[in-house]
Amino acid sequence: MGEGYFRFQQKTPNEELRYKKIHCLEGWSEIRLCPNVKEEFTRRDGKPWDIQTNEMGERITNANLSETNQTTVWLLGDSMAMGYGLPTGQTIAFLLETKYKIKTRVVAVDAIGTNGISNLYLDTYNQSSNKPNFIYWIWNPSDFIDDVREKKGIQNYLYPIHFYLSRNSSLYNSLRPSRQTNVYTNGIPTLYPNTHPTYSFLKTFFQNSIYNKEQWKILFSWGMAPNGTPDTNDPNYNVAKRFFESEGMVTIDLRSETEVLFFQKKQIYIPNDGHPDEDLAKLFAEAIANDYKKSQ
Numbered sequence: 650m651g652e653g654y655f656r657f658q659q660k661t662p663n664e665e666l667r668y669k670k671i672h673c674l675e676g677w678s679e680i681r682l683c684p685n686v687k688e689e690f691t692r693r694d695g696k697p698w699d700i701q702t703n704e705m706g707e708r709i710t711n712a713n714l715s716e717t718n719q720t721t722v723w724l725l726g727d728s729m730a731m732g733y734g735l736p737t738g739q740t741i742a743f744l745l746e747t748k749y750k751i752k753t754r755v756v757a758v759d760a761i762g763t764n765g766i767s768n769l770y771l772d773t774y775n776q777s778s779n780k781p782n783f784i785y786w787i788w789n790p791s792d793f794i795d796d797v798r799e800k801k802g803i804q805n806y807l808y809p810i811h812f813y814l815s816r817n818s819s820l821y822n823s824l825r826p827s828r829q830t831n832v833y834t835n836g837i838p839t840l841y842p843n844t845h846p847t848y849s850f851l852k853t854f855f856q857n858s859i860y861n862k863e864q865w866k867i868l869f870s871w872g873m874a875p876n877g878t879p880d881t882n883d884p885n886y887n888v889a890k891r892f893f894e895s896e897g898m899v900t901i902d903l904r905s906e907t908e909v910l911f912f913q914k915k916q917i918y919i920p921n922d923g924h925p926d927e928d929l930a931k932l933f934a935e936a937i938a939n940d941y942k943k944s945q
Contacts, residue, residue: 664690664691667688667690668690669815670683671683671686671688671700671702672758673706675772679765679768679769679772680758680760680761680765681706681758681769682700682702682706682707682708682731682758683702683706684702684703684704684705684706685702685703685704686700686701686702686706687699687700687701687702688700692734692919692922693919693920693921693922694919694920694921694922697736698734698735698736699736699737700732700737701737707754707755707756708731708732708740708742708755708757709755710737710740710742710743710746710747710753711737719752719779720752720753720754720779720781721751721752721753721781721782721783721941722745722751722752722753722754722781722782722783722784722785722937722941723753723754723756723773723781723783723784723785724741724742724745724753724754724755724756724757724785724787724937725756725757725766725769725770725784725785725786725787726757726766726786726787726788727757727758727759727760727761727762727765727766727789727791727792727795728757728759728760728924729757729787729789729924729925730755730756730757730785730786730787731755731757731758731759732755732757732930733759733924734919734922734924734926735924735925735926735927735930739927739930740755740930741753741787741930741933741934741937742755744930744931744934745934745937745938748934748938749934749938749941749942751937751938751941754781756769756770756773757769760795761795762791762792762794762795762796762847762850763792763795763796763847763850763851763854764796764846764850765795766786766792767850767854767858770784770858770859771858774860781864782864782941783864783865783866783940783941783944784864784865784866785866785868785901785937785940786865786866786867786868787868787870787933788867788868788869788889788893789869789870789872790841790872790883790885790886790889791872792847793841793845793847793885796845796846796847796850797845797846838882838883838884839885840884840885840888841885841888843888843892848892851892851893851896852896855896855897855898856896862897862898863899865898865899866898866899866900866901866937866940867890867893867898867899867900867901868900868901868903868933868936868937869886869889869890869900869901869902869903869904870903870904870906870907870925870929870932870933871883871886871904871907871908872923873917873918873922873923877918877920878911879904879907879908879911879917881904881908886904890902901936901937901940903932903933903936906932906936907929907932910928910929910932915928915929916928916929917929
């Protein structure tokens with residue numbers, strides 16, 4: 650009865666439920682984009698965006714680069730790398746392929762943390778005969794929240810129930826609304842300790858699971874503070890950058906460039922959301938392209 654009431658009250662299809670339906674579950678707990686998706690959604694600021702996936706559940710651009718060209722770059726990460734909220738033609742991957750002619754594979758899913766990203770990478774790498782020349786991981790501190798929500802013990806067995814209810818039930822979503830993606834701070838600076846699970850996941854991943862560490866690059870940009878400005882008071886970026894470098898990873902720090910774009914009144918963040926908007930995606934694409942060509 651409750652489900653029927655909520656569905657009757659909705660004059661338009663539930664956008665959150667529609668978006669959740671493009672996600673599938675692999676195994677007991679790994680979230681992936683579903684294969685062969687072609688959907689359009691509306692952002693918080695009312696602008697439309699679209700997403701398409703291939704048979705492997707990876708976001709694609711349909712940029713029509715020669716199919717004989719091997720993928721040279723993997724764009725790794727969560728919603729930022731995936732291009733959440735961006736129309737296909739404004740995504741980092743699309744710009745890399747069309748403007749810079751760099752064949753790109755998007756190995757990214759929204760709302761996953763460091764552990765989920767490492768599992769996604771390993772699954773993709775082990776199943777792919779076409780290995781990348783370079784891997785660019787767009788990292789942000791939302792992992793500190795996503796990683797502590799990792800499923801443990803009995804949660805591993807209960808999670809599929811939660812997943813399918815949240816994907817199909819308006820009533821369940823009203824009782825248990827999803828946390829806004831890409832938001833982990835209320836504007837009050839909080840320094841996460843070096844004992845945090847994120848650092849443990851990263852250390853294990855870097856030391857035991859990745860191949861050809863010299864091919865990896867970690868990208869940083871400021872996240873959005875609640876007032877819509879770059880969250881320059883967040884101390885975790887400096888600490889995380891030092892951590893990555895201590896593990897032998899090359900970092901590309903775009904925080905200063907992000908501040909410049911903001912003061913130029915560019916489209917840095919999606920309003921009321923915080924994910925990269927058009928101009929920040931351009932900044933990421935340009936930085937990756939410049940680094941890639943320099944490394945050839």
